[in-house]
Amino acid sequence: MTRHLLRDDDLSPAEQAEILDLAVQVKADRWGRRPLEGPQTVAVIFDKSSTRTRVSFAVGIADLGGSPLIISTANSQLGGKETPSDTARVLERMVSAIVWRTYGQAGLEEMAAGTTVPVVNALSDDFHPCQLLADLLTIREHKGRLAGLTVAFVGDGADNMVHSYLLAGATAGMHVRIGFPTEYAPYPRVVADAERIAGTTGGSVRLTNDPAEAIAGADVVVTDTWVSMGREDEKAVRIEALSPYQVTPELMATAAADALFLHCLPADRGYEVAPEVIDGPQSVIWDEAENRLHAQKALLIWLLEHA
Ligand code: CP
Ligand code: NVA
DSSP: OOOOBSSGGGSOHHHHHHHHHHHHHHHHSTTSOOTTTTTOEEEEEESSOOSHHHHHHHHHHHHTTOEEEEEEGGGSSBTTTBOHHHHHHHHTTTOSEEEEEOSOHHHHHHHHHTOSSOEEESOOSSOOHHHHHHHHHHHHHHHSOOTTOEEEEESOTTSHHHHHHHHHHHHTTOEEEEEOOGGGOOOHHHHHHHHHHHHHHTOEEEEESOHHHHHTTOSEEEEOOSSOTTOGGGHHHHHHHHGGGOBOHHHHTTSOTTOEEEEOSOOOBTTTBOHHHHTSTTBOHHHHHHHHHHHHHHHHHHHHHTO
């Protein structure tokens, strides 16, 4: 049966670990695996802006011997005249996989249900699972393990990165803490799914409205923009509500002494994070950005092997 990555818990703990192990191998031998030689084509569709996702998929598909076909929704029939499932029925006749950055999760589910080729969520309003594979790879490189580590996300709790940290962190056996203001809380059904997964992996989930409680003693500190794509109209009200959740040097100092700082980027320095933190010695954001390439290549290899 065709496998897709629409949300982080589409991968079991063993499958997530397998893909991360593969990512280590492809990073060490960048041009050693060519499963897309032919070249086979992978469609990469964008409803929203992107730098990292666009470049890492284009370069990664080429590294694997394939041909990336980058499509802007604005110049296609998708989102206007044509449904995700009809688009998928057409694309599957010509491409080996479909990667899609979009708004609603339902469109991704419709596309995956209607096609025989793997569909990858390259960010939706709800999840960013490709970013989490890169983040977990980065944490593993710097800490040597994932299970048992405490990761604290502070900021917009209703963010796609939070939902992905809840699911992927729990899958990896991590202790996931989220610090957020009441009005920007994670989706309860995703929290429940993460708690269920954590119960099987030895991880845990803790929610708090106190950023200091979230970060105290954490091994990894994470934040993300307060104004995600599509929420630009809410900027002023969000900044007001989220200001107490900035990752400041003082807050970072309460994490473990060797804590890492991660941010998926793009960042708004002076809002969700102080420049001294994101540009400081504990920040691993450039490794994290590079690891999009290696993690997604491993994901594509794995999906094509399981197609
Ligand atoms: N982190 C991330 O997905 O970046 P882009 O929006 O530039 O793709
Ligand atoms: N939460 C951000 C992530 C950007 C990569 C957004 O959705 O805009």
